[in-house]
Amino acid sequence: MSQSFFRNASWFHKGTKEYTRGGYEKASRAFIEGDLGGDLTGRGYMITGSNSGIGYCVALNIARSGGTVHMVCRNEQRGVDAREKIKKETGNENVFLYVCDLSRTRDVLRFCSEFIGTGTPLDVLVNNAGCCVNTRTMTDENFEINFATNTLAVYIMTTLFVPILERSIDPRVVTVCSAGMYTMKMIPNDLNSTKGKFDSVFVYAQNKRQQLVIMRYWSQMYESIHFSTMHPGWADTTIVQKGLPTFHWWMRNKLRTPQQGADTAHWLCVTPRIREFPSGRFFQDRVVIPEHLSTGTHSTIEEEDMLMRQLQEILQRFIPTQKGATPLLSGTGVVNPAPVEAPHPDKATPEEAPPPDKATPEEIPPPDKATPEETPPLDKATPEETPPEETPPPDKATPEEIPPPDKATPEETPPLDKATPEEIPPPDKATPEEIPPSAEPTPAERKDETQ
């Protein structure tokens, strides 16, 4: 039997004990009384995907404690309904809605630019929105949709909000991750999942592993901000009901409530004891848990660097260039180019970490001001084709060294993915009876997922 079979089996066994409602109830006996208390008046919390499930519960809890809530949702009506419900239930009028489709990079840039431009302070960012789309779907910007939503949007939003978070006296970034990534090793050179048969569970787990790496890197770069990732357990939310109907049926009496699933994310947002825990860690039920359950899922430093480099390069392509300014150098203000040349966290000393970007919101040009000519095209090179040594760090490059922007519009850019619709595997038709008890996130069992 393969190592991955045992890895999956032991992970599922762990899940049935810890990730269920019973697991939550057991873990919650150790929770510290009053850890969620406190008046949050005056503090700003941005929560993506907060119209339902875990994000909704976090938003509701924050509003109940008096915090200002910024809800980022893709569907306006669902967002309005959720916002009004939160206002009505808590009496808190400081609940605001922003419509943004996180799978669309230009929309993310537009939203971030507009929000930052208002000068609204932000203390906590909760990267909660997530999806697990089961058919291979490319966005109109040529990104695989799960990667675009779960990884790229998290990277871009957090990157752009770092400068305003750094103005807070207690800034935090909480990313709702998943222990589903325990079964996988990160593969950094196929972010669009072009290789092999498309498997949404595999892609989702990859995205969640990527989130861990990103947050760990940033925790080393921005010491004033507390970064964390967390696993909510298995909660009865839309993503499970619609995306995992078989698993939902199997586990229907054991799933956590959305509030139970939201508990650790809420706690990470508000606990006054946050600095007792090192930044960049992975949490479950208010305790730090390991990033790996077994050998074989660890990435090398080079692989993690490769991920960070590619994300930065993608963002570079979307940031408009101000007249007379070199991309990513003075004038753009939004991007801290450190990930490329920042030493890996395992190697870096605090002194080696580059200083945070001091850009003011006013320096950020709105993405919709960029002309197609100003926007470099998507890179077609695979990571293997572009060894790190060959690409100078942006802030080290002279204007002459930076290749001239391609004139292609995003539409003209050939897709990274070469897959044809015929290559898309059909959804699994398994009935509940055919599914072994190791129901949820094993790849074979989650083929019936929808968005």
Ligand SMILES: NC(=O)c1ccc[n+]([C@@H]2O[C@H](COP(=O)([O-])OP(=O)(O)OC[C@H]3O[C@@H](n4cnc5c(N)ncnc54)[C@H](OP(=O)(O)O)[C@@H]3O)[C@@H](O)[C@H]2O)c1
């Ligand atoms: N429930 C679990 O057992 C479980 C386990 C592990 C991890 N998680 C993670 O928990 C997080 C929250 O999920 P949930 O369980 O609360 O499920 P959910 O109720 O389906 O919430 C997902 C949220 O993300 C939003 N979203 C998805 N794609 C988006 C996009 N392109 N732009 C903007 N918003 C988008 C959804 O908006 P719409 O309503 O418009 O779709 C929804 O508000 C996710 O990151 C998920 O991976 C959940």
